[in-house]
Amino acid sequence: MPAQVITVTSGKGGVGKTTAVANLAVALASNGSKVVCIDGDIGLRNLDVILGLENRIVYDIVDVIEGRCRLKQAMIRDKKLPELYLIPAAQTRDKNSVSPSDMNRLVKDLRNDYDFVLIDSPAGIERGFRNAIAAADRVLVITNPEVSAVRDADRVIGILEAEDKGPAALIINRLNPALVKKSDMLSADDVLDLLAVELIGIVPEDENVIISSNRGAPVAHDPKSKAGQAFRNIARRLKGEKVPFLDLDSSGSLWERLQRLAGRK
Ligand SMILES: Nc1ncnc2c1ncn2[C@@H]1O[C@H](COP(=O)(O)OP(=O)(O)OP(=O)(O)O)[C@@H](O)[C@H]1O
Numbered sequence: 001m002p003a004q005v006i007t008v009t010s011g012k013g014g015v016g017k018t019t020a021v022a023n024l025a026v027a028l029a030s031n032g033s034k035v036v037c038i039d040g041d042i043g044l045r046n047l048d049v050i051l052g053l054e055n056r057i058v059y060d061i062v063d064v065i066e067g068r069c070r071l072k073q074a075m076i077r078d079k080k081l082p083e084l085y086l087i088p089a090a091q092t093r094d095k096n097s098v099s100p101s102d103m104n105r106l107v108k109d110l111r112n113d114y115d116f117v118l119i120d121s122p123a124g125i126e127r128g129f130r131n132a133i134a135a136a137d138r139v140l141v142i143t144n145p146e147v148s149a150v151r152d153a154d155r156v157i158g159i160l161e162a163e164d165k166g167p168a169a170l171i172i173n174r175l176n177p178a179l180v181k182k183s184d185m186l187s188a189d190d191v192l193d194l195l196a197v198e199l200i201g202i203v204p205e206d207e208n209v210i211i212s213s214n215r216g217a218p219v220a221h222d223p224k225s226k227a228g229q230a231f232r233n234i235a236r237r238l239k240g241e242k243v244p245f246l247d248l249d250s251s252g253s254l255w256e257r258l259q260r261l262a263g264r265k
């Protein structure tokens with residue numbers, strides 16, 4: 001079976017694209033899939049740091065595209081998962097060093113040898129975004145439950161439809177059930193009402209995400225983290241499994257939930 005090529009994008013910056021790519025890559029590779037992730041954020045590479053591979057970079061994606069090395073030479077094998085590879089972004093180049101047709105060529109060479117190619121997109125809807133979606137079979141749009149992030153996600157979902165890359169699937173990241181409960185944060189249902197796309201996962205706010213990213217070992221490795229569990233569930237859904245969504249609302253007592261359901265709270 002040829003690879004599924006999946007791009008994670010968002011519109012708004014800082015909502016968790018790179019975190020999602022790293023964690024989905026780890027979850028898929030831990031589960032027996034052969035995975036390559038590509039850092040499409042030329043000039044601001046990050047995925048290498050979250051995966052703990054920054055010291056192993058010799059060549060990058062622009063070196064491959066400009067013929068300074070072979071594709072295999074730019075592929076860095078993960079330290080823990082032998083079936084996981086990273087193609088790092090160039091740090092010193094601007095995003096115009098890569099074109100959508102370059103991305104298509106690069107990904108074509110990977111399709112037959114891997115199960116998943118995951119592409120991390122830069123923020124925005126400029127050239128870097130166009131490069132990141134060019135080769136995608138499927139696009140995951142990630143948003144936080146915040147009005148500005150949801151608005152940008154909506155714009156991106158519209159562009160993806162217009163470019164025949166839709167329908168996108170949605171990841172809601174950094175949901176805080178306690179804030180939702182106090183009506184201080186949009187709920188997952190609110191976000192879905194606004195965006196009207198298929199939901200593929202809800203990832204809770206979890207400080208372990210930041211701690212593990214700083215250590216270069218994505219939280220999907222951690223069996224106890226709720227965010228890790230959420231990413232592992234999304235990975236299984238990408239493989240076509242039906243996996244129920246996590247009950248993130250379990251922070252209140254059953255009594256509180258019953259009262260709320262009865263309309264008293
Ligand atoms: N579920 C989460 N819980 C807590 N922190 C999170 C969560 N998801 C992401 N973060 C943190 O949010 C910050 C931004 O995440 P990340 O770099 O993945 O976003 P991005 O969309 O790739 O940003 P950019 O647009 O700059 O590329 C990081 O510090 C990350 O650790």
Ligand SMILES: [Mg+2]
Nearest residue numbers: 017018041046
């Ligand atoms: Mg990023």
